[in-house]
Amino acid sequence: MSRILIVEDEEAIAELEKDYLELSGFEVVIEKDGNAALSLGLAEPFDMYILDIMLPGVDGFELCRQFRENSNAPILMVSARKEDIDKIRGLGMGADDYITKPFSPSELVARVKAHLARYDRLIGAMPPKEDVISVRNLRIDRTTHRVWVNGEERMLTAKEYDLLLFLVENPNQVFSKEELFRELWDEDIIGDIATVPVHIKKVREKVEVDPARPQFIETVWGVGYRFKV
Numbered sequence: 001m002s003r004i005l006i007v008e009d010e011e012a013i014a015e016l017e018k019d020y021l022e023l024s025g026f027e028v029v030i031e032k033d034g035n036a037a038l039s040l041g042l043a044e045p046f047d048m049y050i051l052d053i054m055l056p057g058v059d060g061f062e063l064c065r066q067f068r069e070n071s072n073a074p075i076l077m078v079s080a081r082k083e084d085i086d087k088i089r090g091l092g093m094g095a096d097d098y099i100t101k102p103f104s105p106s107e108l109v110a111r112v113k114a115h116l117a118r119y120d121r122l123i124g125a126m127p128p129k130e131d132v133i134s135v136r137n138l139r140i141d142r143t144t145h146r147v148w149v150n151g152e153e154r155m156l157t158a159k160e161y162d163l164l165l166f167l168v169e170n171p172n173q174v175f176s177k178e179e180l181f182r183e184l185w186d187e188d189i190i191g192d193i194a195t196v197p198v199h200i201k202k203v204r205e206k207v208e209v210d211p212a213r214p215q216f217i218e219t220v221w222g223v224g225y226r227f228k229v
């Protein structure tokens with residue numbers, strides 16, 4: 001399910017947007033304060049951002065700039081002021097679209113659906129032969145087996161790389177320890193399945209910003225692991 005962050009200080013508008021988006025099957029988080037929105041939006045992955053411009057704390061322009069630096073997810077700006085719209089158009093700040101207040105909720109939902117569909121095609125259905133895979137701040141070059149996080153190269157062992165790549169190439173699917181072991185370790189060798197969580201931990205230490213709260217490799221309790229996109 002796509003998760004959307006709405007940053008809007010007018011409660012009635014925020015709730016209206018939330019209601020309509022939830023009816024369309026989206027998961028919605030509302031933040032009313034710009035500073036709080038900035039912390040949340042950088043700490044957690046969202047599939048789309050809907051940003052009001054005039055906010056207490058950091059404004060929508062700055063939020064847009066910072067979210068864009070950290071994510072390729074679509075950003076929709078919301079404003080009532082014509083000069084804001086000109087600024088969004090002119091500045092190249094990375095917004096994908098804008099909508100002017102007042103707007104109809106169904107118009108908003110239509111835009112959100114269109115942007116998310118495009119974004120899903122971009123990340124979810126990456127062509128299998130693509131050499132470089134980018135998911136948020138993670139980048140993997142399949143030709144050279146190199147991995148970067150926030151532009152900084154991370155050194156993975158061959159097995160750690162295989163494990164990461166396998167999960168990335170099968171996004172959002174949950175794999176048990178047994179399945180991963182079968183898939184990635186030599187079947188002829190009598191191995192210890194406990195090596196799987198050990199390798200997961202090592203990969204997390206290398207690719208997660210906070211390995212204790214992984215944004216990429218998620219533990220699905222009692223089932224296994226999945227790579228979240």
Ligand code: CA
Pocket residue numbers: 008009010052053054055
């Ligand atoms: Ca506002």
